[in-house]
Amino acid sequence: MATKHEQILKYIDELPVGEKISVRQIAKALHVSEGTAYRAIKEAENQGYVSSIERVGTIRIERKKKENIEKLTFAEVVNIVDGQVLGGKSGLHKTLNKFVIGAMKLDAMMRYTEAGNLLIVGNRTQAHEHALKAGAAVLITGGFDTEEHVKKLADELEMPVISSTYDTFTVATMINRAIYDQLIKKEILLVEDILTPVNETSFLASNDCVKKWHELNQETGHGRFPVVDENMKVQGIVTSKDIMGQEEDTLIEKVMTKNPMTVGDKMSVASSAHMMVWEGIELLPVVNDNLVLQGIVSRQDVLKALQMSHRQPQVGETIDDTITGQLVMSESRGKGEEVYSYGVTPQMTNYLGTISTGVFTTIVTDSANRILKNYKRGDLVVENMTIYFIKPVQIDSTLDVQPRVLDVGRKFGKVDVEVFNQGKLVGKAMLTCQLLDRS
Numbered sequence: 001m002a003t004k005h006e007q008i009l010k011y012i013d014e015l016p017v018g019e020k021i022s023v024r025q026i027a028k029a030l031h032v033s034e035g036t037a038y039r040a041i042k043e044a045e046n047q048g049y050v051s052s053i054e055r056v057g058t059i060r061i062e063r064k065k066k067e068n069i070e071k072l073t074f075a076e077v078v079n080i081v082d083g084q085v086l087g088g089k090s091g092l093h094k095t096l097n098k099f100v101i102g103a104m105k106l107d108a109m110m111r112y113t114e115a116g117n118l119l120i121v122g123n124r125t126q127a128h129e130h131a132l133k134a135g136a137a138v139l140i141t142g143g144f145d146t147e148e149h150v151k152k153l154a155d156e157l158e159m160p161v162i163s164s165t166y167d168t169f170t171v172a173t174m175i176n177r178a179i180y181d182q183l184i185k186k187e188i189l190l191v192e193d194i195l196t197p198v199n200e201t202s203f204l205a206s207n208d209c210v211k212k213w214h215e216l217n218q219e220t221g222h223g224r225f226p227v228v229d230e231n232m233k234v235q236g237i238v239t240s241k242d243i244m245g246q247e248e249d250t251l252i253e254k255v256m257t258k259n260p261m262t263v264g265d266k267m268s269v270a271s272s273a274h275m276m277v278w279e280g281i282e283l284l285p286v287v288n289d290n291l292v293l294q295g296i297v298s299r300q301d302v303l304k305a306l307q308m309s310h311r312q313p314q315v316g317e318t319i320d321d322t323i324t325g326q327l328v329m330s331e332s333r334g335k336g337e338e339v340y341s342y343g344v345t346p347q348m349t350n351y352l353g354t355i356s357t358g359v360f361t362t363i364v365t366d367s368a369n370r371i372l373k374n375y376k377r378g379d380l381v382v383e384n385m386t387i388y389f390i391k392p393v394q395i396d397s398t399l400d401v402q403p404r405v406l407d408v409g410r411k412f413g414k415v416d417v418e419v420f421n422q423g424k425l426v427g428k429a430m431l432t433c434q435l436l437d438r439s
Helices: 004-013 021-031 034-046 075-078 106-110 125-133 147-159 168-187 209-222 270-281 299-309 319-323 357-373
Strands: 048-053 059-061 083-085 096-103 118-119 137-140 161-163 225-228 234-238 283-287 291-298 328-332 338-343 379-389 398-408 411-421 424-437
Touching: 004 021, 004 034, 021 034, 034 048, 034 209, 048 075, 075 161, 075 168, 083 147, 096 168, 106 125, 106 424, 118 125, 118 147, 118 168, 137 168, 209 411, 225 291, 270 299, 270 379, 291 299, 319 357, 319 411, 357 379, 357 398, 357 424, 379 411
Parallel strands: 096 118, 118 137, 137 161
Antiparallel strands: 048 059, 083 161, 225 234, 283 291, 328 338, 338 398, 379 424, 398 411, 411 424
């Protein structure tokens, strides 16, 4: 039977898109406490089918599909630009497909404005009216208001009119940045993308006996299982090592490892891989904020996902991609010794005009990764890194990066990296790395 929390989520999911939601309304409709209703609404917001807008309230919106994550709803635009909704609140759930900057004459502006667009414009009332009639939303910059008849038209057509105190260039930049950030997020593998869901997960209750472990072991062929209480909260984890030598009627809670390491479904796969390698863990329970079991991820799942991610194109380019893309091999001195060249561009410097610490760290880490791949295919997790900045490196300098493998084993590698500018040593790093085998 579904819990009250699940019943509320189902109720919210079945509400029509655009409907306003309140804690009191949900509590009254489903005969639950306001605290329970509040937690369910927050969960629905996390799952992407409810949005809270300042000065508007909480509304049911279209659930965003992963493949359309680069699209923004007008409700999200309001949050991005710290906007105020002047009219058309019932259309906030709709998705914009393009934004148009109204820096031209009215007839030219309307040629570019289509249904589903967002027109970014100043206090030009005629433009507001024409855009709404064309099926576009309006974002008024400079903190200006609009005429009452425009607000009524927006309500009738269910297309938002939003006001923001920022100027046109700033709001366009903010929206563009938000779309770009979502493109990057879309390509980052999260635990929720690879987990085995709870309805397909084998687990034990804390009041089960060791006999139950043997039954699950025979049934699934697995030796590690999460242990939960009557509310499905994770209490521990039990492995074949814990079971060895135990009587069949021994309670699982007596032999399990208590307070195990867990991960949330929004954690990146790379972070969970680091945790597994660092702690020597083969299986991680996936939990929500209340430690309720959502599923599991195994080391095999994580490494397979990392292997697949390297074969996928990156839609949004991160800062790391930009840095590593500019690091090119200029000389090979045999296995384990290569020289890379890197040009320092303005965006890679700090406010003093010298290369930033983060950029330098990425350069030495990537060069170490590349050279270790000559010995072993796979990725690395940096366990320890010591960096020395000997001289500042200014804009437009060209660096020679010389990584050298000091020692490499089946599961580890040690690399020394020296960085030169015009033949002078400007930085040095020593890295100890764990190797993730992807074979």
